[in-house]
Amino acid sequence: MATAHHPYVPQDLVLPGFVPNVLPYEAILGVFFGCSALVVIFMFVLTGRFKYLGTVERLWAGWWMCTGLIHFVIEGNVVANSKFYQDTSGNILNEIWKEYTKADSRYATRDAFIVQMEGVTAFVWGPACFLIVYGILYRRAWRFTAMLLVSLGQLYGDVLYYLTCMHEGLTKHTRTEPLYFWGYFVGANAIWIVVPSLCILYCARNVNAAVAAAGKTSTKKSAQKRA
């Protein structure tokens, strides 16, 4: 098997059967961010049919559908397909990971934390995201609980992702060019720091208000009983 030299760090990493990206990185990023935006827009338009939903709820439905698809389809692929870097077909799912691995070679070396954290993200948080979309659309009472749990899961996984990479030395697995370091490693992952934090705040406000109101009602009821 002829092996092209890979563009990942450390340079002496051995990846038998490595095949370079077939698509240019502009095409890969275009497909990834273009499709993500399309999903959010599509969900926003579609949820217009649910007349009782506000704009904020419709945007959250878009986020959860988009992040669920990213978890289940894209991250699911890198978990299931440990030899993604040998793909010759130009399959976009493998092209994305061949490109992203420039920002973190632990995906190719099958680092224990990366593979297991991505496994939980793809196959537990992923399906849970779709359940949350349903919960938002039909205003199920459990929707805030589910959003709190999955958002914390995304946030904690991402914090550990950054911290474990820093622990081993930031440049050990990560190329230092701005596109790879600031764009992919810092920037792309920061989405799952910012949005889950906002979602936790959104849910906390709603839950805490409901719990406070329920507390007042039960206090009133027991006061009426005593009277």
Place this chain on the structure above:
Amino acid sequence: MATAHHPYVPQDLVLPGFVPNVLPYEAILGVFFGCSALVVIFMFVLTGRFKYLGTVERLWAGWWMCTGLIHFVIEGNVVANSKFYQDTSGNILNEIWKEYTKADSRYATRDAFIVQMEGVTAFVWGPACFLIVYGILYRRAWRFTAMLLVSLGQLYGDVLYYLTCMHEGLTKHTRTEPLYFWGYFVGANAIWIVVPSLCILYCARNVNAAVAAAGKTSTKKSAQKRA
């Protein structure tokens, strides 16, 4: 520096300056589980003064105080003190980790995931646990939100703890004697699978009921407005 041979796996692991346990394991386990039980009992008795708290709430206050102290004091020590295995003083905090490392040598080798997950557990979840105790005692409206978030953090950290160890091969870091494998590695950690899961169920039931009630109230109000 004379180095005794350590009792950890793999046997060829090099730990310069290793000093064997000063205390017998019965004493270490006795102190750990004895103190933990004392904290729960102490909190249960103390919270008897809060007449409006039910038995279940008083038990949860005990759990959160106990788990918070374990996170902050015991796990905090192993994060801050990377050379715990060199301790000659018989300090119980180092004795605990010298003993536990028989079930997982990644604490001595400063595995990236272990150190960072324990860091978040000790210094984020730890203080958050004490806040939760306050929230339960004074029935703050945010107590369920906080319990949901920290419980999911404990649960997810523990699931990744098991999964990363399995990923690298269960016997790579773990001694196979029943006390170490089933007692320490499986058993002790299972507490943070079982109790956080129960806490999530407890909070979800309360939160979902409050959200459902708030939804009915707001539906009634808007119906009254329309009428």
